Amino acid sequence: MNHPVKSRPEPARRVAVPGVSGYVDRVGVPAGQSARFHVNSPAAYEFSIVRLGQRAILDATADEPADRADVEVISTRRHASATPQTLSAGSYVYVRGEPIPRGPLTLATWLRLWRLPVIDAIQWAWFGILTDLDYPETCRFGLLVDHLGRIGAYTGDGGLFRHEWLHLTEPLMASRLGHWVHVAATLSDQSLQIYVNGESAYRTGGPLPSVSAPGAAARLRIGANAEQGAADDFLDGDLAQPFVAASALQQPVVARVAHDRARTPLEQLAIGPLHAAWPLDEERGVEVHDLSGNGRHGQIVQGGTWQIGGPAHDTSRGVPGYDPLSDPDRGHGLRLSSDDLVDAEWSATDEWLVPEDAESGLYAGRIRLEGQDPASAVSVVFAVVRTRPRRPDSIALLLATNTWFAYGRRPTDVLRLAGLSASCYSNHISGRPFFHVTTLAPIPRADPYGFESLRAAFTRHSHLVRPERYAEAWLAAEGYAYEVITDTTLHAEPDLLKHFAALMIVGHSEYWTDAERDGVAAFLADGGQVVSLSGNTLCWRTSFNDDLTVLESRKAVTSEDERWLSPGEWGERWHSDDGRPGSLFTMLGRPGYEVLGLDTKGMIDDGTPTAFDAFTVLQPHHFLFHEPLAVPISALGTIGETNLNGPRASGYEFDATPQQAGLLDEPLAGQVLLARAMGQRNIEWHGGRQHGGGDIAYWERPAGGRVFNVGSIGLTGALAVDPGVQQLMRNVLFHFGVRPDPERATPGRSSAASPR
Numbered sequence: 001m002n003h004p005v006k007s008r009p010e011p012a013r014r015v016a017v018p019g020v021s022g023y024v025d026r027v028g029v030p031a032g033q034s035a036r037f038h039v040n041s042p043a044a045y046e047f048s049i050v051r052l053g054q055r056a057i058l059d060a061t062a063d064e065p066a067d068r069a070d071v072e073v074i075s076t077r078r079h080a081s082a083t084p085q086t087l088s089a090g091s092y093v094y095v096r097g098e099p100i101p102r103g104p105l106t107l108a109t110w111l112r113l114w115r116l117p118v119i120d121a122i123q124w125a126w127f128g129i130l131t132d133l134d135y136p137e138t139c140r141f142g143l144l145v146d147h148l149g150r151i152g153a154y155t156g157d158g159g160l161f162r163h164e165w166l167h168l169t170e171p172l173m174a175s176r177l178g179h180w181v182h183v184a185a186t187l188s189d190q191s192l193q194i195y196v197n198g199e200s201a202y203r204t205g206g207p208l209p210s211v212s213a214p215g216a217a218a219r220l221r222i223g224a225n226a227e228q229g230a231a232d233d234f235l236d237g238d239l240a241q242p243f244v245a246a247s248a249l250q251q252p253v254v255a256r257v258a259h260d261r262a263r264t265p266l267e268q269l270a271i272g273p274l275h276a277a278w279p280l281d282e283e284r285g286v287e288v289h290d291l292s293g294n295g296r297h298g299q300i301v302q303g304g305t306w307q308i309g310g311p312a313h314d315t316s317r318g319v320p321g322y323d324p325l326s327d328p329d330r331g332h333g334l335r336l337s338s339d340d341l342v343d344a345e346w347s348a349t350d351e352w353l354v355p356e357d358a359e360s361g362l363y364a365g366r367i368r369l370e371g372q373d374p375a376s377a378v379s380v381v382f383a384v385v386r387t388r389p390r391r392p393d394s395i396a397l398l399l400a401t402n403t404w405f406a407y408g409r410r411p412t413d414v415l416r417l418a419g420l421s422a423s424c425y426s427n428h429i430s431g432r433p434f435f436h437v438t439t440l441a442p443i444p445r446a447d448p449y450g451f452e453s454l455r456a457a458f459t460r461h462s463h464l465v466r467p468e469r470y471a472e473a474w475l476a477a478e479g480y481a482y483e484v485i486t487d488t489t490l491h492a493e494p495d496l497l498k499h500f501a502a503l504m505i506v507g508h509s510e511y512w513t514d515a516e517r518d519g520v521a522a523f524l525a526d527g528g529q530v531v532s533l534s535g536n537t538l539c540w541r542t543s544f545n546d547d548l549t550v551l552e553s554r555k556a557v558t559s560e561d562e563r564w565l566s567p568g569e570w571g572e573r574w575h576s577d578d579g580r581p582g583s584l585f586t587m588l589g590r591p592g593y594e595v596l597g598l599d600t601k602g603m604i605d606d607g608t609p610t611a612f613d614a615f616t617v618l619q620p621h622h623f624l625f626h627e628p629l630a631v632p633i634s635a636l637g638t639i640g641e642t643n644l645n646g647p648r649a650s651g652y653e654f655d656a657t658p659q660q661a662g663l664l665d666e667p668l669a670g671q672v673l674l675a676r677a678m679g680q681r682n683i684e685w686h687g688g689r690q691h692g693g694g695d696i697a698y699w700e701r702p703a704g705g706r707v708f709n710v711g712s713i714g715l716t717g718a719l720a721v722d723p724g725v726q727q728l729m730r731n732v733l734f735h736f737g738v739r740p741d742p743e744r745a746t747p748g749r750s751s752a753a754s755p756r
Contacts, residue, residue, distance in 0.1 A: 012231040014086040028486030038346035040085035054473035058720035089419030090234035091340035092224035097296035099214035108184035109242035114430035128225035138217040149173035153185035158212035180311035182258035186248035198255030223336040234338040236430035243277035305335035306576035318570030341419030344441040391481035402487040402511035408443030455607025461646035467507035470716035479745030494519025524705025535713035536653040538592030543577035554582035597699040601656035602682030612651035614638040615675035639724025645717025650677035654694035655711025662687025
């Protein structure tokens with residue numbers, strides 16, 4: 001099967017993708033709709049749809065092979081041959097309309113270069129800036145920068161590339177990386193000049209080949225050129241106010257444009273007739289308009305980054321309260337990156353129509369090469385979701401899928417592939433932070449079985465997918481009615497929670513959209529009930545593009561950290577999806593504790609068993625420890641001494657009361673701190689004290705609703721094996737009006753009496 005990918009305006013350079021990988025077109029698939037899979041395989045393979053098992057995951061004696069074997073196989077299809085896929089990362093602007101006509105012209109733009117091109121097997125490399133070049137056979141004109149930092153201008157006859165028609169400045173860009181520079185080249189048959197910041201950097205007299213009449217392959221591109229018929233040589237830099245003038249401008253005019261630093265609209269700078277000019281003031285989407293009236297509008301291919309400001313913008317001004325729309329110096333810039341990727345564009349290889357009566361929960365598409373050990377098969381995890389419960393008093397179980405995407409392509413030292421290493425914890429090849437991650441590419445670290453590192457495997461802890469699996473399996477084992485939803489599900493329909501008795505948040509639920517946060521707050525205000533079994537919860541503000549295929553997160557941090565936006569770069573924290581500032585919800589005046597009662601405290605994940613801690617009970621007489629059944633508390637006065645997701649129940653990242661996290665001086669009204677991981681050390685912490693792990697709190701919110709919150713990513717692994725955590729959770733659900741159904745409980749999995 002071969003479903004068409006999103007249409008590209010033209011071919012682009014593609015590279016082979018090594019290994020076995022795949023993705024599903026959406027991680028949350030409603031029952032009754034289709035899940036389409038895109039598999040990259042170098043050889044024949046078997047593709048199976050499986051429901052992830054719920055027995056071995058709760059069995060302390062079971063190993064990973066036993067867990068992998070504990071699946072319900074729904075369908076299997078053999079692919080008799082390989083399904084190799086390729087990748088074309090790299091953003092640029094494809095210019096539509098008529099090609100630039102023959103005659104003199106000026107190519108100009110503001111450029112902030114983040115790195116120089118890197119030579120490889122061929123000893124000369126360049127980035128295309130403004131070009132009509134299809135190297136090497138159909139070359140008309142172009143503005144370039146090469147691996148030595150030389151600005152180049154080419155003027156040719158539209159035929160074979162000739163080096164004598166390429167003119168280069170001295171190396172001058174290496175010392176200007178990260179700084180805005182105005183570059184311009186004037187081309188005519190009498191002279192060619194290159195200007196940098198309005199000053200002449202190169203000049204040669206004629207006669208020169210004038211810009212030729214356009215042929216069939218003529219095409220203007222911004223931030224790239226073509227090679228052998230495919231877009232290539234993608235820029236790693238920012239552009240502002242690019243234009244093509246219909247004359248060879250004189251130096252005073254070029255200098256006037258450079259001196260203005262893009263503060264003034266180009267049409268007011270009296271530069272004469274224009275072939276095309278792009279103000280880049282859209283600040284979102286894939287279209288860039290041409291103000292010349294000649295219809296040379298552009299389409300951004302594979303993303304790009306808006307909301308970065310222009311040459312006059314002071315990026316340190318983006319403190320809370322700053323308004324980009326009222327800043328006369330803000331300007332408009334567009335960042336293009338050679339490893340931008342908003343769609344892997346792989347052909348679909350398999351499709352599964354989810355039955356209307358399919359059970360909600362976690363599934364996987366399993367890829368096993370012929371002759372391969374089943375334990376080595378690759379799993380493409382997804383969920384069957386329902387927004388309307390089939391049984392009364394159901395729980396909406398929220399999977400932390402935004403976090404899967406944020407972390408899931410974090411590169412390893414073994415494989416870094418441009419575009420497929422994009423995460424909220426890695427940088428572009430240029431060194432700039434990734435602000436966007438696509439949902440339409442593999443997320444290899446979202447593994448339902450594996451651990452993200454050898455250290456994590458030593459403590460048997462994982463923060464992606466496995467915490468959700470523990471929660472789902474325990475609910476099923478106990479006989480509780482639940483339906484699974486994803487972050488995207490809740491974002492798209494925030495009021496779906498009104499149909500459920502309670503919301504359960506699990507795992508590493510770190511990345512939230514405003515719609516999700518507001519949906520949960522509204523649910524609580526209307527008397528709703530929330531159980532949060534997550535750490536680092538409701539921490540970073542994110543947003544989606546219009547079709548929910550690109551997740552945006554812009555992290556402003558108070559320290560100097562090249563992975564994210566340090567204080568001097570806070571001006572780039574406005575999202576292109578909605579024009580609103582990004583960063584921590586606490587920094588935005590919308591802290592998570594206002595909704596859930598706890599907030600991010602800290603992290604420890606050094607791979608040692610002693611990094612995990614139990615919870616010391618502080619309110620042993622509280623009704624939740626006694627009604628309807630007594631909670632077993634250890635002789636040490638603790639619960640959470642045993643766990644399947646790490647040695648003990650508080651670990652990896654954890655949340656605490658706003659006082660403990662250093663966010664408030666007084667306790668929240670109506671909140672009771674039930675237990676705390678008292679002595680747990682923090683490697684990283686958000687204010688407050690360096691020591692102290694997760695808190696357990698019960699909050700009857702003055703604004704409405706009730707929240708029971710255990711602030712630990714590892715907590716759900718304790719549900720099946722720790723008597724204290726287990727019974728406390730049963731008591732909470734009992735008081736929230738959620739009762740298990742003995743007829744639906746998994747035989748042999750419930751290890752203690754449950755109130756029925």
